[in-house]
Amino acid sequence: MSIELLKHNILKNAQLDNKELQTFCDAFHPKSIAKKQYLLTQGEICKFEGFVTKGCFRVFTLDEDGKEHVLYFATKDWWITDIDSFTNQKPSFLTIQALEDSEVLLINHADKEHLYEQIPQVEKLFRVMTQKTLVSLQRRMIANLSQTADDRYLNFIEKYPEIAQKLTNLQLASYLGISHEFLSKIRSKIASK
Amino acid sequence: MSIELLKHNILKNAQLDNKELQTFCDAFHPKSIAKKQYLLTQGEICKFEGFVTKGCFRVFTLDEDGKEHVLYFATKDWWITDIDSFTNQKPSFLTIQALEDSEVLLINHADKEHLYEQIPQVEKLFRVMTQKTLVSLQRRMIANLSQTADDRYLNFIEKYPEIAQKLTNLQLASYLGISHEFLSKIRSKIASK
């Protein structure tokens, strides 16, 4: 069941006892989002932090030219939010859309603040989670500075094969930072080897 | 004095009372690093988290081709470490070098863990700091996906004018993800307008 997935995820990063774990999980509410629907749209204040239990999301932003740039994809067992918008309750920079029929567990701002006070370990939990996210983004940043589009594509499909197969060329290209036509050319070049 | 700078920096992100603030600051030790010297080299286990009180550092990594890629520059009032190496006490991916004669306040791993236990607010402090770092890296990631090198250069010198003037073309180019020759061409193009 989906709460079990959340419990398991939490225990990777902090030690909560059974009672704390229960209190933590009780603060979350399930929500279903149909394919193509939005969980958050740019400019709106982000009212949740979410844990994906089914499906897949893309987290992206629109630039001044109306082009979409994907920050990350989130599938089962990933967290999604616009941290800046959520923690500071200010308009979001990011949009979050379901790529297929999906389910999430959501916590709101007041309840999360309450958890921080109630269970000291929760502070640590989110510190550690945020650190891990930062480390992987640092790695991705450097990969983007140092690698060619071919390499980044190959790394992505190797690292996230199950996500890769859910994505259109357009979506993946906008994560890799290239045009979808060029991604198509990379694919046919690789296929012909 | 440099401890005052640290206190001021901390109070931006958490509420510690005077006694806690003193305990916190007492865990740090000053260190001077001469220009071009290393505070951390790739492969080594990072034994510190540092707060810059004077000078400037570059935090970079070497790729397989021996090319350097700058993750960030840190000047007065910035924090430096390889989080992954420091928190998990494993070999570092990053190298940290002084760009000029510099001074830092350092805390070691055991003392930081001790602070987390002694002062609950410290957990929050580092959670908030890490979140802010993550948000700005997310923005930079998207800027790198969506903007041209000219734009990124102009944004950098606008956002960090005092850092920009300390850097060589090589150093700045490796942060922007372009060759130093191309940066030189961007500069002369802009100057001629």
Add this chain to the structure above:
DNA sequence: TTCATTTATTGAACTAGTTCAATGTTTTGG
């Protein structure tokens, strides 16, 4: 099942950025 819409592929012309090499300029250490 069909028609409309979205997505993928491919080629041709283009542009942003690289690489290499030559030359000039600045910085540094002894």
Add this chain to the structure above:
DNA sequence: CCAAAACATTGAACTAGTTCAATAAATGAA
């Protein structure tokens, strides 16, 4: 203060990636 080294500039030839347009293939709603 000088020599050596590091850094910056510029041009020419190149390559990675874009843009536009045409066509094909897949998907979705009625």
